[in-house]
Amino acid sequence: MTDVTHFEGAHGPKPRRVFSRRNIFLYGTLIMVALYYVLPLYVMIVTSLKGMPEIRMGNIFAPPVDITFEPWVKAWSQACTGLNCDGLSRGFWNSVQITVPSVIVSILIASVNGYALANWRFKGADVFFTILIFGAFIPYQIMLYPMVILLREMGIYGTLWGLVMVHSIFGMPILTLLFRNYFTSLPEELFKAARVDGAGFWGIYFQIMLPMSLPIFVVAMILQVTGIWNDFLFGVVYTKPDIYPMTVQLNNIVNSVQGVKEYNVNMAATILTGLVPLVIYFVSGRLFVRGIAAGAVKG
Amino acid sequence: MTSSVEIKNLNLSFGAVEVLKNLNLSIAEGEFLVLLGSSGCGKSTLLNCIAGLLDITAGQIFIKGQNVTWAEPSERGIGMVFQSYALYPQMTVEGNMSFGLKNAKVPKAEIKERVAHAADVLQIEPLLDRKPSALSGGQRQRVAIGRALVRDVDVFLFDEPLSNLDAKLRADLRVELKQLHARLQNTMIYVTHDQVEAMTLADRIAIMKDGLIQQLASPAEIYSRPANLYVADFIGSPAMNLLDGQINNGNFEAGEISIPLGGYEFSREARGGALLGIRPEHVIVGGNADTADISLDVTAEVVEALGSDTLVLTSVNATRFWLRISGQSQVATGDALRIGFNASDASLFDKADEKRL
Numbered sequence: 001m002t003d004v005t006h007f008e009g010a011h012g013p014k015p016r017r018v019f020s021r022r023n024i025f026l027y028g029t030l031i032m033v034a035l036y037y038v039l040p041l042y043v044m045i046v047t048s049l050k051g052m053p054e055i056r057m058g059n060i061f062a063p064p065v066d067i068t069f070e071p072w073v074k075a076w077s078q079a080c081t082g083l084n085c086d087g088l089s090r091g092f093w094n095s096v097q098i099t100v101p102s103v104i105v106s107i108l109i110a111s112v113n114g115y116a117l118a119n120w121r122f123k124g125a126d127v128f129f130t131i132l133i134f135g136a137f138i139p140y141q142i143m144l145y146p147m148v149i150l151l152r153e154m155g156i157y158g159t160l161w162g163l164v165m166v167h168s169i170f171g172m173p174i175l176t177l178l179f180r181n182y183f184t185s186l187p188e189e190l191f192k193a194a195r196v197d198g199a200g201f202w203g204i205y206f207q208i209m210l211p212m213s214l215p216i217f218v219v220a221m222i223l224q225v226t227g228i229w230n231d232f233l234f235g236v237v238y239t240k241p242d243i244y245p246m247t248v249q250l251n252n253i254v255n256s257v258q259g260v261k262e263y264n265v266n267m268a269a270t271i272l273t274g275l276v277p278l279v280i281y282f283v284s285g286r287l288f289v290r291g292i293a294a295g296a297v298k299g
Numbered sequence: 300m301t302s303s304v305e306i307k308n309l310n311l312s313f314g315a316v317e318v319l320k321n322l323n324l325s326i327a328e329g330e331f332l333v334l335l336g337s338s339g340c341g342k343s344t345l346l347n348c349i350a351g352l353l354d355i356t357a358g359q360i361f362i363k364g365q366n367v368t369w370a371e372p373s374e375r376g377i378g379m380v381f382q383s384y385a386l387y388p389q390m391t392v393e394g395n396m397s398f399g400l401k402n403a404k405v406p407k408a409e410i411k412e413r414v415a416h417a418a419d420v421l422q423i424e425p426l427l428d429r430k431p432s433a434l435s436g437g438q439r440q441r442v443a444i445g446r447a448l449v450r451d452v453d454v455f456l457f458d459e460p461l462s463n464l465d466a467k468l469r470a471d472l473r474v475e476l477k478q479l480h481a482r483l484q485n486t487m488i489y490v491t492h493d494q495v496e497a498m499t500l501a502d503r504i505a506i507m508k509d510g511l512i513q514q515l516a517s518p519a520e521i522y523s524r525p526a527n528l529y530v531a532d533f534i535g536s537p538a539m540n541l542l543d544g545q546i547n548n549g550n551f552e553a554g555e556i557s558i559p560l561g562g563y564e565f566s567r568e569a570r571g572g573a574l575l576g577i578r579p580e581h582v583i584v585g586g587n588a589d590t591a592d593i594s595l596d597v598t599a600e601v602v603e604a605l606g607s608d609t610l611v612l613t614s615v616n617a618t619r620f621w622l623r624i625s626g627q628s629q630v631a632t633g634d635a636l637r638i639g640f641n642a643s644d645a646s647l648f649d650k651a652d653e654k655r656l
Contacts, residue, residue, distance in 0.1 A: 035491050189385035189458075197399035197446070198373030207398075211389035
């Protein structure tokens with residue numbers, strides 16, 4: 001009584017060897033590349049957990065013998081940046097105050113821009129779009145000084161709001177392109193159906209387009225949060241020491257020339273500064289990939 | 300007869316490309332008009348113009364006597380059904396159907412009532428709480444029709460609504476659409492490239508090509524008296540057989556064939572080069588062939604048995620000549636056949652301007 005049929009020759013799934021040449025090459029390469037990227041991070045974390053005497057012994061790859069969190073505390077609340085010695089915490093809150101409004105304002109404006117460009121073909125839309133995209137290719141440095149004058153004349157030079165405005169403006173070309181391409185990829189008939197149903201410009205935007213656009217909003221948010229958080233140039237040019245963003249403060253801590261170089265504090269400060277974009281990526285990485293695929297393919 | 304939709308001297312150009320050329324069309328109250336044509340002929344464009352989704356270059360559009368040339372789509376008293384259904388994916392079926400009413404600020408109780416009524420008519424009550432993604436293609440298209448239905452409009456516009464469905468469902472929904480029209484008695488304008496849909500649904504068909512209406516007539520008229528060569532070739536599958544020849548002294552002569560045209564109704568005086576068209580199903584095969592105006596012998600080259608009927612490819616004067624015969628008849632490749640046809644069943648076209656004679 002057996003139901004098993006016996007076949008002659010090849011049958012069923014083709015057997016695969018785990019240690020085939022292909023697998024060794026593929027995974028070998030992947031592991032090497034991963035190590036190459038992870039190693040510096042490892043050194044940073046390990047060093048930030050060591051005391052200065054241990055660091056002076058020179059074994060940068062060795063794990064800490066005596067784990068201490070003191071460098072982290074010091075980087076956050078005691079390290080000196082220029083005049084004040086209250087650590088990175090001040091810069092962190094400055095960066096939050098700069099990033100949050102910049103991200104919200106730039107995404108709001110850019111999404112409406114993209115929606116108008118994709119669906120409401122107004123006169124001169126192509127010219128407008130071309131100029132906007134052209135803006136993405138001009139190096140920021142060229143516009144630094146004119147922007148200083150502009151901000152001064154508006155009376156917001158050196159304020160948080162000045163910097164927020166600068167970030168919002170400079171995010172516009174790439175974000176508008178992103179949103180326009182995404183909205184273009186949505187079926188045009190949906191837009192037509194909504195118009196027949198009597199929805200206007202804002203009605204269609206809020207009730208039809210927005211609910212379908214979560215992925216692209218996440219992409220835009222990640223791009224802007226990391227871009228603005230990591231920005232150094234605008235931060236140092238358009239603000240004053242009291243409201244320096246975290247990146248500028250980090251630079252001041254690491255590059256301070258007085259006293260002993262506290263490598264462990266520097267490492268901890270650097271990790272702290274990079275933490276926000278990292279968290280953002282980990283939390284929304286999957287949506288990011290989906291949104292990039294949805295928005296970037298067409299157009 | 301009052302006209303429900305009237306289009307006067309409509310022109311539409313995209314830059315230098317003229318998509319619709321000086322188009323005039325008058326659609327009667329309660330009429331089912333089908334715009335038929337191959338892709339790129341301007342039929343969907345015309346529908347979009349009527350809906351107000353495209354700005355026209357010149358001309359006027361009237362709906363129910365109102366000049367709506369500059370009106371917004373929602374102000375025109377139209378409902379539209381799209382090929383891709385275009386249901387709002389984040390709303391339930393009920394939300395989809397009530398969206399237009401909410402925009403029009405209709406009271407809540409009335410919205411509920413109208414949605415319930417439309418759902419009853421289309422038999423989609425069990426689906427009201429579902430999202431479009433949880434519906435099949437046929438159900439989605441029903442909801443899309445329902446969305447137009449609740450708005451209580453004068454004119455329904457259909458843009459190839461059945462093209463995304465499989466063959467069986469398409470046939471089912473086609474019948475339902477016809478019943479719906481019979482019940483509602485609304486004016487309907489229906490765009491399709493499917494001639495079966497056009498023939499079965501339409502009160503009148505407008506066949507379009509290159510932004511011009513080639514013929515506007517009832518399905519029977521278009522089938523039996525095509526206005527020009529394009530229409531003759533477009534309608535019917537397999538297409539009308541065409542013989543190239545001359546008209547001489549009341550006879551059509553092509554090679555050795557000579558057909559007396561006594562039975563043919565001329566619409567204008569004719570002489571010289573002409574094309575004679577005869578539909579495959581109007582060719583008489585077998586014993587009765589000799590009683591027709593002309594009879595000749597042919598050989599079956601290809602036999603396609605479709606079950607209900609059989610198509611036979613032969614050649615006359617070295618051009619392809621299809622016959623449609625009963626599915627019961629036993630014909631094999633290579634068989635000799637005696638065929639004939641009458642001039643009264645044929646269509647004659649002038650060779651120069653390709654118009655009906």
